[in-house]
Amino acid sequence: MREIMTGDGSMTFHSEAYGESYHSITGAVEEAFKKFVEPTHIAGLADLGMVSILDVCFGLGYNTAAALDKILEVNPGCKVVVVGLEKDREILSRIPGLSPQIKNYHVIKELVKSNKNEDSIINNYEYTDKNVRINLLVCDALEGVKSIKLKFDIIFHDPFSPKKNPELWTEDFFRQLRKLIKPDGILTTYSCAGMVRRNLKAAGFEVKDGPCVGRRSPSTVAVPV
Numbered sequence: 550m551r552e553i554m555t556g557d558g559s560m561t562f563h564s565e566a567y568g569e570s571y572h573s574i575t576g577a578v579e580e581a582f583k584k585f586v587e588p589t590h591i592a593g594l595a596d597l598g599m600v601s602i603l604d605v606c607f608g609l610g611y612n613t614a615a616a617l618d619k620i621l622e623v624n625p626g627c628k629v630v631v632v633g634l635e636k637d638r639e640i641l642s643r644i645p646g647l648s649p650q651i652k653n654y655h656v657i658k659e660l661v662k663s664n665k666n667e668d669s670i671i672n673n674y675e676y677t678d679k680n681v682r683i684n685l686l687v688c689d690a691l692e693g694v695k696s697i698k699l700k701f702d703i704i705f706h707d708p709f710s711p712k713k714n715p716e717l718w719t720e721d722f723f724r725q726l727r728k729l730i731k732p733d734g735i736l737t738t739y740s741c742a743g744m745v746r747r748n749l750k751a752a753g754f755e756v757k758d759g760p761c762v763g764r765r766s767p768s769t770v771a772v773p774v
């Protein structure tokens with residue numbers, strides 16, 4: 550795993566196992582805010598005082614941290630519940646060494662301090678303060694989604710590409726996510742591939758273009774039908 554400085558000055562990594570970087574090299578933090586957080590209705594939810602987020606493929610936690618920035622900027626008293634799914638402890642171990650330009654990244658750093666025993670079979674990281682509760686499950690997302698009982702306002706779907714990480718872009722997996730989204734919820738993902746959108750539709754989502762950030766093609770925003 551090697552470090553890469555991206556175009557907006559934020560750090561990401563290159564995964565040898567997947568042959569891809571964890572973020573767009575045009576800007577890792579920019580990607581979190583513009584492709585994942587801003588296309589949702591997060592500011593309106595924050596105004597109402599409660600936001601729940603499922604962060605699929607938590608990685609370095611940039612998407613969750615960016616969401617916290619937006620929510621707490623709109624309403625510092627908002628309650629936030631996040632469930633994260635990530636299978637790789639190595640990427641989590643890189644979090645303490647990072648300082649991205651995200652105000653609330655200290656929360657992610659606190660979160661990963663909560664499970665210091667690397668040999669333990671406890672696969673949960675937890676963080677709680679007066680507003681925010683995060684539960685990060687270290688597991689295969691294919692299994693993890695089946696154990697979740699909550700429903701979410703927002704789902705961030707951020708695996709490696711469909712070519713390299715195909716199991717998380719299938720109709721079956723999107724059906725699992727469909728079960729976990731509230732009727733007025735929103736899922737954001739960076740791919741606009743035809744196969745991805747067909748699988749989302751077959752799983753019960755309506756899809757539309759998200760923003761174009763760092764490339765000509767748009768991301769995807771999906772809502773349950």
Ligand SMILES: C[S@@+](CC[C@H](N)C(=O)[O-])C[C@H]1O[C@@H](n2cnc3c(N)ncnc32)[C@H](O)[C@@H]1O
Nearest residue numbers: 606607608609610611612636637689690707709
């Ligand atoms: C593109 S990176 C995610 C970047 C992340 N959202 C962030 O803000 O740093 C993809 C992540 O998916 C994780 N991943 C891949 N397959 C997975 C699976 N089946 N279950 C859980 N996590 C998985 C990888 O370990 C990697 O951390």
